[in-house]
Amino acid sequence: MSDEVIEASGLRKVFGKTVAVDELSFRLGRGEILGLLGPNGAGKTTAISMLLGLITPTAGRIRILGREMPKDRVAILERCNFSSAYVNLPSNLRVRENLTVFAKLYGVKRHRERIAELLDLFEVAPLAARVTGALSSGESTRVNLCKALLNEPELLLLDEPTASLDPDMADKVRRILRGVQRDKGISMLYTSHNMRDVEEVCDRVLFMNKGRLIAEGTPSEIKAKFGEQTLEQVFIKVARGGDLVAEGGAA
Amino acid sequence: MSMHWGRVFALVLRYTYLYRRSVPRLIEMVFWPVMDLLVWGFVTAYLLQLRPGAPGLVTFLMGAMIFWDIMYRAQQGLSLSFLEDLWSRNILNLFASPIRLREFLAATFLVGLFKVLVIGTVLAAMAMGMYHFNLFDVGPALVPFFINLVVMGWAVGMVTVAIILRFGIGAEALAWAIPFFLQPLAAVFYPVAVLPGWLQPIALSIPATHVFEGMRHVLQGGDFPTVMLVHASLLNLVYLAGGAAFFVFMFRSARNRGHLAKLGMQ
Numbered sequence: 001m002s003d004e005v006i007e008a009s010g011l012r013k014v015f016g017k018t019v020a021v022d023e024l025s026f027r028l029g030r031g032e033i034l035g036l037l038g039p040n041g042a043g044k045t046t047a048i049s050m051l052l053g054l055i056t057p058t059a060g061r062i063r064i065l066g067r068e069m070p071k072d073r074v075a076i077l078e079r080c081n082f083s084s085a086y087v088n089l090p091s092n093l094r095v096r097e098n099l100t101v102f103a104k105l106y107g108v109k110r111h112r113e114r115i116a117e118l119l120d121l122f123e124v125a126p127l128a129a130r131v132t133g134a135l136s137s138g139e140s141t142r143v144n145l146c147k148a149l150l151n152e153p154e155l156l157l158l159d160e161p162t163a164s165l166d167p168d169m170a171d172k173v174r175r176i177l178r179g180v181q182r183d184k185g186i187s188m189l190y191t192s193h194n195m196r197d198v199e200e201v202c203d204r205v206l207f208m209n210k211g212r213l214i215a216e217g218t219p220s221e222i223k224a225k226f227g228e229q230t231l232e233q234v235f236i237k238v239a240r241g242g243d244l245v246a247e248g249g250a251a
Numbered sequence: 252m253s254m255h256w257g258r259v260f261a262l263v264l265r266y267t268y269l270y271r272r273s274v275p276r277l278i279e280m281v282f283w284p285v286m287d288l289l290v291w292g293f294v295t296a297y298l299l300q301l302r303p304g305a306p307g308l309v310t311f312l313m314g315a316m317i318f319w320d321i322m323y324r325a326q327q328g329l330s331l332s333f334l335e336d337l338w339s340r341n342i343l344n345l346f347a348s349p350i351r352l353r354e355f356l357a358a359t360f361l362v363g364l365f366k367v368l369v370i371g372t373v374l375a376a377m378a379m380g381m382y383h384f385n386l387f388d389v390g391p392a393l394v395p396f397f398i399n400l401v402v403m404g405w406a407v408g409m410v411t412v413a414i415i416l417r418f419g420i421g422a423e424a425l426a427w428a429i430p431f432f433l434q435p436l437a438a439v440f441y442p443v444a445v446l447p448g449w450l451q452p453i454a455l456s457i458p459a460t461h462v463f464e465g466m467r468h469v470l471q472g473g474d475f476p477t478v479m480l481v482h483a484s485l486l487n488l489v490y491l492a493g494g495a496a497f498f499v500f501m502f503r504s505a506r507n508r509g510h511l512a513k514l515g516m517q
Contacts, residue, residue: 013509015508015509020509045512045516046509046512049509049512052343052347053346053347053506054343054346054347054506054511054512054515055506055507055509055511055512056503056506056507073349074349074351075349077347077348077349078349081347082343082344082347084343084516086340086516087340087341087343087344087515087516088339088340088341088344089339089341089344090265090269090335090336090339090341091339092269092272092273092339093265093268093269093272094268094272097268097272100264101261101262101264101265101268102261102344102348104257104258104260104261104264105258105261105262105345105348105349105350106348106349107255107257107258107349131272147344
């Protein structure tokens with residue numbers, strides 16, 4: 001069994017005259033948490049969408065869990081899951097109903113027990129009978145994460161999972177995700193604009209700007225490459241003078 | 252072509268929860284057809300006062316109205332199910348799950364069928380109680396008429412969703428508009444012969460036209476409308492295959508152009 005969960009090589013996506021992702025190649029190992037960083041418009045969401053089969057690459061190759069995306073899309077997605085701060089569960093269904101629907105979509109066995117376990121894990125069990133649209137954004141994020149873990153995925157794609165959480169809850173969620181990764185060996189691809197999130201959670205980081213991968217390494221290596229004290233300073237440097245940094249700091 | 256029925260029923264469950272939890276949606280499902288039936292019922296009552304004994308006036312109009320609604324609701328089952336997931340920003344959760352397009356379509360077909368059965372039953376009962384119109388007067392052709400209208404509704408629904416995929420949520424009005432674009436051509440309330448000559452071949456290329464012609468034929472005391480049903484069924488095969496091909500083409504195009512991902516986050 002390959003240790004690579006994601007192998008992306010030469011990924012490119014062009015929309016008209018805009019190159020959204022350009023020659024992106026990276027690997028994600030089993031049990032690893034990989035951060036995908038970059039300013040708005042860097043190509044992170046397009047990259048994640050290509051990994052999920054929601055956008056067809058213009059060029060390049062994606063292998064996930066040893067299979068080809070999009071050719072083996074269904075077989076891959078059965079073993080993955082995803083959560084995004086910009087994607088909601090249906091607001092007019094109760095929390096338990098939404099999780100039941102997705103448990104059945106992913107073919108989860110003993111789904112009632114699994115749902116109860118996840119609701120407890122994310123401390124949202126008392127909300128099970130609430131209508132999803134009535135939840136606060138923090139509660140909603142945690143319910144989305146319950147959905148994302150329903151099928152015990154081998155790969156979890158998380159798009160800004162702590163975007164709407166207060167610092168206390170964001171810390172709890174980070175610990176839970178770290179715990180799940182440790183206990184179950186789940187691999188994660190993690191985008192966030194919260195650099196503290198990334199430093200705490202991610203084993204390795206990919207830095208993108210204007211569709212291109214400009215740096216890759218552990219958070220400490222990235223900081224060293226850009227000569228900055230924090231990832232936040234690196235982020236600002238990239239956002240304000242991306243091309244110069246890319247030339248000087250490319251991995 | 253494999254089909255994972257567990258995923259199909261998961262989606263059906265999603266739409267069942269939606270209707271169970273939403274009284275306005277339940278009311279909306281029967282409100283417009285009931286209002287239509289009342290209006291058409293009173294119009295025919297008035298016409299009968301003007302021309303007492305006009306043959307088949309009530310049966311033609313009542314039958315046409317109920318049959319039209321069967322087609323319309325089957326189309327809505329598909330297009331509104333898709334729109335519900337767009338409105339709730341759930342569409343990416345669905346298409347990032349292992350669901351296949353054919354499973355998504357099968358689920359929405361079933362939702363449409365369920366709506367049609369509910370509404371058809373309500374309208375048939377009302378028409379019988381209020382206007383003494385018995386839908387079963389159509390006889391054994393009722394079932395093939397029903398199937399043909401539902402299938403055409405599914406085909407039109409696939410085209411509707413495909414267009415929304417391409418043009419985004421701004422095109423959502425098409426979910427209601429497209430069937431009404433077909434209505435004047437499908438000779439719902441009048442025979443094809445009433446249409447201008449140049450329009451008749453177009454009308455006859457629509458499966459529902461043959462159903463409505465067949466319905467009038469039967470209600471006028473004609474025999475089983477075999478030829479009309481064969482025409483309707485053959486055309487429906489073409490419509491269903493064409494609708495599915497168009498839907499798949501537009502879905503692939505939406506994946507290619509990034510419309511699907513963009514739609515899901517709008």
